[in-house]
Amino acid sequence: MRRVVVVVLDGMRRDQIAAANTPGLVRFAERSQTFGQHRSMFPSATRVVSASFATGCLPARHELQGNALALLEDGRLVQHDAGHPDFLQHKRRVTGRALAVPTLAERLAASGGMVLFSNVSPGAAYAHDPDGFGHIYHRAGSYAPGRKRLEGPQALAISQDAEGERLMTERFIREALIERSPPLAILWLGEPDATQHLQPLGSPRQLSALAQADANAARVVTAVEGLRERGDDVLLIICSDHGHQTVSRVVDIEAELIAAGLKDSRESTDVVTPTSGTATLIYVAAACADRIAGIAAFLASRDWVDRVIGPDRLGEVGQAARHGLTFAISLKSDDEPNAFGVRGRSVEARPAAGKADHLGCGQHGGLARYEQMPFLMIEGSGFKAGDVSNTPTSPIDVAPTILAHLRQPGTGMDGRALQGARAR
Numbered sequence: 036m037r038r039v040v041v042v043v044l045d046g047m048r049r050d051q052i053a054a055a056n057t058p059g060l061v062r063f064a065e066r067s068q069t070f071g072q073h074r075s076m077f078p079s080a081t082r083v084v085s086a087s088f089a090t091g092c093l094p095a096r097h098e099l100q101g102n103a104l105a106l107l108e109d110g111r112l113v114q115h116d117a118g119h120p121d122f123l124q125h126k127r128r129v130t131g132r133a134l135a136v137p138t139l140a141e142r143l144a145a146s147g148g149m150v151l152f153s154n155v156s157p158g159a160a161y162a163h164d165p166d167g168f169g170h171i172y173h174r175a176g177s178y179a180p181g182r183k184r185l186e187g188p189q190a191l192a193i194s195q196d197a198e199g200e201r202l203m204t205e206r207f208i209r210e211a212l213i214e215r216s217p218p219l220a221i222l223w224l225g226e227p228d229a230t231q232h233l234q235p236l237g238s239p240r241q242l243s244a245l246a247q248a249d250a251n252a253a254r255v256v257t258a259v260e261g262l263r264e265r266g267d268d269v270l271l272i273i274c275s276d277h278g279h280q281t282v283s284r285v286v287d288i289e290a291e292l293i294a295a296g297l298k299d300s301r302e303s304t305d306v307v308t309p310t311s312g313t314a315t316l317i318y319v320a321a322a323c324a325d326r327i328a329g330i331a332a333f334l335a336s337r338d339w340v341d342r343v344i345g346p347d348r349l350g351e352v353g354q355a356a357r358h359g360l361t362f363a364i365s366l367k368s369d370d371e372p373n374a375f376g377v378r379g380r381s382v383e384a385r386p387a388a389g390k391a392d393h394l395g396c397g398q399h400g401g402l403a404r405y406e407q408m409p410f411l412m413i414e415g416s417g418f419k420a421g422d423v424s425n426t427p428t429s430p431i432d433v434a435p436t437i438l439a440h441l442r443q444p445g446t447g448m449d450g451r452a453l454q455g456a457r458a459r
């Protein structure tokens with residue numbers, strides 16, 4: 036049986052893969068093909084990457100524009116946290132569709148389906164299958180096809196800590212890999228991302244989160260060896276979704292826009308600025324189009340900006356000037372080390388009211404070097420063990436690669452299958 040197994044170590048930086056902290060990944064790199072130029076999406080944020088991973092399409096096509104974003108509701112811009120468990124159901128009610136293109140779960144529904152276990156935000160987990168074609172297991176609610184809610188022992192009652200991650204991994208191996216054998220099984224670990232948002236990169240607790248995620252990935256590698264011994268033709272993909280930068284400063288973009296007279300108040304819906312950590316999206320209401328030139332000049336004058344992408348250039352970063360989206364910003368970064376010698380610092384946009392900032396700890400979302408440094412390793416037919424490929428890759432290439440292994444058409448995707456991708 037041809038099948039695909041994917042393990043995602045959320046937030047793992049490629050340059051932190053080393054024998055001391057991630058011996059399992061170092062061993063796996065020797066027997067898989069690795070992709071040395073692998074990048075994240077923009078914003079480099081879990082919910083955006085999840086939708087891109089699930090659809091093989093850029094945000095301009097799937098419409099999950101940021102970890103937070105705005106929807107046009109009754110002609111007004113309304114800001115939403117896309118991590119909320121109900122966000123994509125709400126988006127379907129407002130816009131007619133949760134995601135604008137089909138997911139892997141939908142494409143595989145007639146040929147055995149997808150099973151996903153996830154320990155990240157509910158919104159990111161459900162972005163893999165908002166319309167209910169496969170099985171999704173998450174602590175905020177687990178669903179069978181038809182979005183039938185699973186209860187009791189069938190649900191996934193785990194905590195967002197080391198114990199929860201290990202329990203989820205063991206259950207994934209037992210149920211998804213050994214007992215049920217779907218063509219596509221995905222394990223999306225919450226670590227090391229969860230710890231990195233709360234601890235400095237390179238600190239003892241962050242390094243221990245790397246080791247713990249590495250051990251869970253190694254458990255899956257061992258289980259896949261067992262599947263191959265029983266005759267399954269398994270493509271094993273181990274990757275991360277984005278890296279992290281150290282937060283060097285926190286900036287209140289909304290307050291600065293109000294002070295500059297470009298936004299009326301915190302509550303106003305003329306200009307809204309949902310943040311994805313070290314990136315921010317700026318939506319401008321159609322009635323306020325006369326402010327666009329002023330906002331562009333304001334942004335160009337700020338010392339907390341690396342890159343402003345205006346309405347005519349959003350396509351360069353995989354976005355589109357639709358649904359009010361007018362500017363995207365990647366916040367200022369540098370290559371300086373933090374107190375533990377880990378390089379790469381960025382400015383963080385002040386999180387939404389009530390949420391703590393991450394000063395001194397990890398964050399991501401922008402286009403800076405290390406947040407755009409996730410890893411990708413693939414083992415199985417079409418991939419050469421030990422090779423390092425310098426072909427440019429990103430999360431939109433994973434879905435076509437999965438479908439190619441399963442001999443299913445990958446039509447209508449922005450990414451491409453990586454089987455046979457040229458080694459250096």
Ligand SMILES: [Zn+2]
Pocket residue numbers: 045046080081228276277
């Ligand atoms: Zn993530």
